[in-house]
Amino acid sequence: MNVVQILERLIGFPSVVGTPNGEILDWIVGYLASHGVAASVLPGPEGDRANLFATIGPAERPGYILSGHVDVVPAGEEGWLSDPFQLRQDGGTLYGRGTSDMKGFLAAVLASVPALRAQRLERPIHLAFSYDEEAGCRGVPHLIRHLPELCAPPLGALIGEPTGMRGVRAHKGKAAARVVVHGQSGHSARPDQAANAIHAMVQVLSRAVATAESLAEGPFDPVFEPPYSSMQIGTLRGGQALNIVPDLCVAEIEARAIPGIDPASLLEQVRAVADALRTDKIDVTWEPLSDYPALSLPSDAPLATLIEQLTGLPTLGAVSFGTEAGLYQKAGLPSIICGPGDIGRAHKPNEFVYVDELAACQKLIESMGAALA
Structure with missing residues (x-):
């Protein structure tokens, strides 16, 4: 199978973030087995999702990880000109959910397997495919924890997020949380007999x-835009009607941190305000949503x-977006981002990748193999 045919199969699996991914992993395991490569499927704690790890070459020697995620964002937005989960080709352009982010990279990796097998690598190339990256890199930490039992300490990791095939050396870290304030409802004419959850949440938002x-x-x-850490309130909901004191208010808040700053630490003052709201009429829960380093x-x-x-x-x-690279780096592996496509095409209708980009990525991977042969 060539890279376009492989991408067509991968796009055909609607492996939306937060849903079971057994079907796409089963296909990848079978494809690798057909080329003499054994893969380990590593279930996550959710029970219906898993990571995948495979090695080409001697696992007992240090080598490089090629890292990508099999999940994609939903494709329910208007504007698609074709089924987002059926690859559509128009000349040298390939359309479908995940073509850029980031099944195009996975297809290039898998298309390179026959060449890598033929090169008789003296140092290995590892394939590390994760789940639920789009939910805040939730799957890959479980894979990283298994690395000591799967292979010798790797030399580094290449994360194939879409960068137009330019190596990228840095991104910000991110932490996000959901704040839920429970009050007591009542008639707006007697606010003294209720507890307004939105009023309480205002302190957190402030x-x-x-x-x-x-x-x-x-x-x-200065390498970032903006060149500083940031915070924003991304969603806010609460209330039923104007004359009802709202008993529930929910906010989601994120922080993005430049290297050297723990993104979760930026949320600490906000959490302290939330915790201080608790009374006999007000309850507050704080739910971490994601946390990955710069x-x-x-x-x-x-590696660069x-x-x-x-x-x-x-x-x-x-780059301005986050990836799993920071987690690999935190685990002691030098990491870099480089892959086909463009992040500007992702998460929108008619996402696409160019055939030439896939070919360039496949050439990069096979050249890496040649350097290790």
Whole structure:
């Protein structure tokens, strides 16, 4: 199978984030087995989702990880010109949910397997495919914990998120949480007999806004846009009618941190305000939604130099979106982002990737194999 045929099969699996992924993993396991590569399926605690790990070459020697996620965001938005879960080709352009983010990379990796097998690698290339990346990198930590029993400590990890095949050395970290305030409902004419959940939530929101304003004052890292850590209130809901005192208010808040700052720490003051709201009439819950660290790879790191040599392009300092790379780096693995497609095409109708981008990615992977052969 060539890379387009493989991508067609991958797009055909509606592996939406937060849903079971057994079907797509079963197909990948079968494909790898047909080329003599055994894969380990590593179930997550959810019970219906799993990560996948496979090795080509000697697992007892240090090598490189090719990392990607099999989940995609939902495709229910208007504007699709074809079924988002059926690959549509128009000349050199391939349309479908996940073509750029990031089944195009997975297809290029799988298409490279026959060549990698034929190269008789002296150092291995590992395939690490995760689940629920789109929900805040929830699956890959469980995979990373298994690495010591699966292979020798790797030399580094290449995360194939869409970067136009340019190596990227940094991104911000992110932490997000859902705040739920439970009050007591009543008639708006007698607010003294109720507890307004929205009024209570205002204190949490005020702290989040004040924190966002203070973060804009620094510290700064000029490789990012904006060059400072940030915070925002992303969703807010509560209330039933104007004349009913609302007994529920829910807010979702995120923080994005430049390297060197723990993103979860930026939410601590907001959580402290939320915790202080509790009374005999008010209850508050704080639910973490995601937490992954920033990525920062020096420009002269061996992995950055290798990717520059293989792509023929200088690496970029940073991107604005987050990836699993920070988690691999936190586990002690130098990490870099490089993959086909463009993040600007992702999460919108008629997501696409160019055939030439897939070919360039496949060439990069096979060249990496040649360097290890």
